[in-house]
Amino acid sequence: MKRTLKTVISLILCVAMLFSASAIGFSAADEKIYCDGNCEYYPTVIIPGLGQSGVFVVDDNGDFVLDDAGKRISAFPAYIELPKIISRVAFPVILSLLTQSDLGLSDALSDAIFMAFGINTSDLKAQNTGNVKTEKYHKPYSECTKEEQDLINSHIPFHLYETDLPKDHLYYFTYNSFGNHIDLANELYEYIQMVKKQTGHDKVNIVPISQGGTIASAMFEYHPEIKDQLHKVLFIVPALDGSTIIGDVFNGRVNFLNKDFLYNGFLGNLGLLDANTARLIEILFRILPDELLLSGLNAAVDTLVEDVMIRSTSMWALCPSGDYPTAAEKYLSDPEMADIKAQTYKYYQAQLHRFDNIQALLDEGIQVFCVAQYDYPLIDVGETWDSQNADFIIQLDSTSLGAYAANVGETLPEDYVQKNTYCDNPEHNHISPDRVVDASAGLLPDTTFYFDGQRHDLTQHNDVILKLAFHLIAHDDITDVYSSPDFPQFLNGRDVRNLHTYLAAAEEVDLSALTAEQKAELEAAVKQAEDTLDNNVAPADAFGKAEAKLLDILVEIGAMEAPEVKKDMPILEAISLWLFGSFGTDGFSEIFLSIFKTMFEAISSIL
């Protein structure tokens, strides 16, 4: 049963982590420029995604709680004190296992969930009650200490990229992802006032990323005067209409509470565990009768949703507008929830006005750009995970402000004509080369960039997105998707980590020890890798080819070890499928009982 608990916790952890979108890092720089408002650049405020701020556990005196290594402990998304949790669940779990019935199992699981996530809960005014402290930077990146810069870069590998923007014009706004959403929007507004004062500029750029998009959206609604203070807005995969995953969870449409899903591939489909582990856990679920496992999981999920998530107005801001009314009716109708309901309703209005509020920025002459990603279904936590195009975490409709798209794996019909909802230039072709996306239906058809096959949680490893962002915050020459052949409207998803690792290994090679042939091969592979990195519009398979070629020669000359080829163990899958096919979702005790019963009947009929 411990495994079940661990599974629930790790699933929730994974989902929570995945919400954090991309990150953007800065290269270290120490010089202080202080232009007093007299330079060609605009200060830029990064508003990161979920979990991309340092939020740490503190004690009752407000001092940081440290782990065994003397490090501060992150409170996001949970604070797991394993010994305490085990001592709470051990006895009821053993008892329930032995008796194959719920002798305190559900209650214990609920308590365990609250022990872990309770640190992020809020009171009935939607104010956090847990002992946590968010690390704030009321100063530009250049003034941050080495530790602070390291923390920022751990969320955001900016140090790998260059930007012309002076580092004392870069600011990183941090916040608690479970925090009070209205307070966060006000805080962002005040933060921008501070940035203006410190730099002497009267306008700033903002870069809202993922959940950060909801905070910016709220600020536009509650502080419309902000439009006189912005130069440019660059949304990166913003959750402007929430995420369907939250919409599903808040409406009780949860897949892993569905037996046929849970026992039949759910964990593997998540894409977070390797196939064997997923199947093994699936088989181990049967250590308990299905009803018992399900009631335990249900109780745990109810606790997470009812005692933590629905008290966080920031979580509500991630609920799509289409899902809000039913979810609010379900969870916020009780009079004691009135205050939280009023606060969430306020953001619901901002969500409904998001197009108007962004249009108001455009009317003021502010440049608004957006980066959206597609061709991944949503992670399969919610029932509607594969019903629309998405980037694994957020549906495309939300991040693209309404672009129309075929579902993952499908294309627009042959006779499809682009909608031109927001583009009136008949010469523009806003249909993606793969015929999946119609960008003309999104609010910003000429300034939204689309990345095909890019996963939300790997956004920070797409160098093109980072290069684009760094260019846009420093320069004004790119005004739309037609400005630069390096940044057309439709680009490919990519992940530069392997190539960076291999190129670093190639750097270290002692060329004098190689044969002429090996040397030539290495040089060719390095060149191919560098060319691929330099080519923003490299075809989708170019990275795989360049990686394979470089790795081959590095292995041949002994500069890298050959990667282990993971052997599949289809046996576990076969066992799980056979169990599911033969015994449905029954637990082992039920299976043995039914086998025994069948044998007994067979023997009786013979005798």
Ligand SMILES: [Zn+2]
């Ligand atoms: Zn300046």
Ligand SMILES: [Zn+2]
């Ligand atoms: Zn257009």
